[in-house]
Amino acid sequence: MFPTVDSEDISQVTSLKEKPSVSSDVRDSSENSSDTQQNHNRDITINMLIKEMVFCIALALTTYGALHNTPSKVSKHPQAMRFFNSGSVVTDWYRGQLGNALAAVNLADVSFIMYYAPWDAESQFVRGEFELAANVLKDRVHFSAINCWNPGSECRLQHNKIPSWPILMAYTVNSRGVLYKGPKDAHSMVNFLELIMKPLVRISSTEDLIHYLSIHDAVAVGYTPLSDTSRFYNTWYNVALKSREFDTVGEICFAVVTSADLAADLGVGNLPNARLMLWNETKEFKIENNNNTWNESTLMHWVLENFAQPVARIIPLWKKSFNFERYADGSPMLILLYTCTFLNIINIFHHTSGPKDAHSMVNFLELIMKPLVRISSTEDLVHYLSIHDAVAVGYTPLSDTSRYYNTWYNVALKSREFDTVGEICFAVVTSADLAADLGVGNLPNARLMLWNETKEFKIENNNNTWNESTLMHWVLENFAQPVARIIPLWKKSFNFERYADGSPMLI
Numbered sequence: 001m002f003p004t005v006d007s008e009d010i011s012q013v014t015s016l017k018e019k020p021s022v023s024s025d026v027r028d029s030s031e032n033s034s035d036t037q038q039n040h041n042r043d044i045t046i047n048m049l050i051k052e053m054v055f056c057i058a059l060a061l062t063t064y065g066a067l068h069n070t071p072s073k074v075s076k077h078p079q080a081m082r083f084f085n086s087g088s089v090v091t092d093w094y095r096g097q098l099g100n101a102l103a104a105v106n107l108a109d110v111s112f113i114m115y116y117a118p119w120d121a122e123s124q125f126v127r128g129e130f131e132l133a134a135n136v137l138k139d140r141v142h143f144s145a146i147n148c149w150n151p152g153s154e155c156r157l158q159h160n161k162i163p164s165w166p167i168l169m170a171y172t173v174n175s176r177g178v179l180y181k182g183p184k185d186a187h188s189m190v191n192f193l194e195l196i197m198k199p200l201v202r203i204s205s206t207e208d209l210i211h212y213l214s215i216h217d218a219v220a221v222g223y224t225p226l227s228d229t230s231r232f233y234n235t236w237y238n239v240a241l242k243s244r245e246f247d248t249v250g251e252i253c254f255a256v257v258t259s260a261d262l263a264a265d266l267g268v269g270n271l272p273n274a275r276l277m278l279w280n281e282t283k284e285f286k287i288e289n290n291n292n293t294w295n296e297s298t299l300m301h302w303v304l305e306n307f308a309q310p311v312a313r314i315i316p317l318w319k320k321s322f323n324f325e326r327y328a329d330g331s332p333m334l335i336l337l338y339t340c341t342f343l344n345i346i347n348i349f350h351h352t353s354g355p356k357d358a359h360s361m362v363n364f365l366e367l368i369m370k371p372l373v374r375i376s377s378t379e380d381l382v383h384y385l386s387i388h389d390a391v392a393v394g395y396t397p398l399s400d401t402s403r404y405y406n407t408w409y410n411v412a413l414k415s416r417e418f419d420t421v422g423e424i425c426f427a428v429v430t431s432a433d434l435a436a437d438l439g440v441g442n443l444p445n446a447r448l449m450l451w452n453e454t455k456e457f458k459i460e461n462n463n464n465t466w467n468e469s470t471l472m473h474w475v476l477e478n479f480a481q482p483v484a485r486i487i488p489l490w491k492k493s494f495n496f497e498r499y500a501d502g503s504p505m506l507i
Helices: 007-068 098-106 121-137 154-158 186-197 206-215 230-245 260-265 296-306 342-350 358-369 378-387 402-417 432-437 468-478
Strands: 091-093 110-116 142-147 167-172 218-223 252-257 273-277 282-285 390-395 424-429 445-449 454-457
Touching: 091 098, 098 110, 098 142, 098 154, 110 121, 110 186, 121 142, 121 186, 167 186, 186 230, 186 358, 206 218, 206 252, 206 378, 218 230, 230 252, 230 296, 273 296, 282 296, 358 402, 378 390, 378 424, 390 402, 402 424, 402 468, 445 468, 454 468
Parallel strands: 091 142, 110 142, 218 252, 390 424
Antiparallel strands: 110 167, 218 273, 273 282, 390 445, 445 454
């Protein structure tokens, strides 16, 4: 019979057949994992190769560009050119030669220097005014202009932080320089330089002091005898000079007393001593406990701190927002805006017979801006008689009869058509007591005081009336001089016309 197979054998056979199949699955899975790993490694390698290729290409392009790139074009600064004409009285150091400019300054008693930038609009405007002032004072002041913007120049290297242009500086032989902060017109510059050339006035009598008090807002008087203590004088001189940085129009008059007797009369007898005489009070400089010493900084601080005015004068500058800065303290302000009637001045000057040089024009404008002087005492009258050929005094009180004052003012103004140098001084008296002392007590009245006699304006039988034409005719008809001043004009044949009356002349 055939042999039989039981269940156990069958299970063994089955198990033998199933084992080989399990081992093959494991082998397949291991093969798959190794392939995946190889693919991953290959991707990483390819990525690294790509990055290295990109880096190499970028490096090659950069190197190529660096080796073959042309240098960048930089525009050069324009070549320095003259700012002032070659024939100008202003010495123009347009290449910024600071050393040469300062060497020229050291050779002059007074110098006025303009540091400018040729492209600056304000410098271009000031150029004309600066040259006009130079034409007026060319015989007394050295004028120079320095281009302090020219790149690489000596001035630019030493002064490379100038905040704005132009900078105007005045130099004297014994000063470090005075910065000009006033208006940039020629008339203001000339006035400033006049103060620089004469920073101190000498007081020889109480009449001198009264005169300066009448034409200035304050007078600072210093007692500095010219002896072995002349250092006190030098200090006071430098204070007066340096103060013009803050007072460019001469509101404060700096005076000096050298006489011990006069100093005692004025209350400055101690040595050294100073007084600031204001419109309503007097301030005294006291040296106590060494808190105050006689030096420039202390004296300058004392003067500026104590200076006060009943009416402050504000002069508009370029930066208009700063004009009221020192006055805007929260208190109310009353502002009077005024201007000079230049059209009337030009019209008057056009018809004058005076010389047409710049210095004469400036003197003429001074007379126009102040045609009348006020006489407050007999000392004032004596002073004006000493410096003029004649003084015409009018009594015109400032009351409801102010029309008399206006008429007298217009006569003084119009007279400058015939008297352009101020040979006749027109004065006004407003005090009835003083008018009586001077012989002009009636209203209205006028007197012309000459070198040898006095003429009185009389209103009789309505032949003379108080009007401009009558008063003008009276003044010019009665004016006489011991020695006539002849000013040569263009038409020289007319210079002697008014004097050639057939009588002998000594010229």
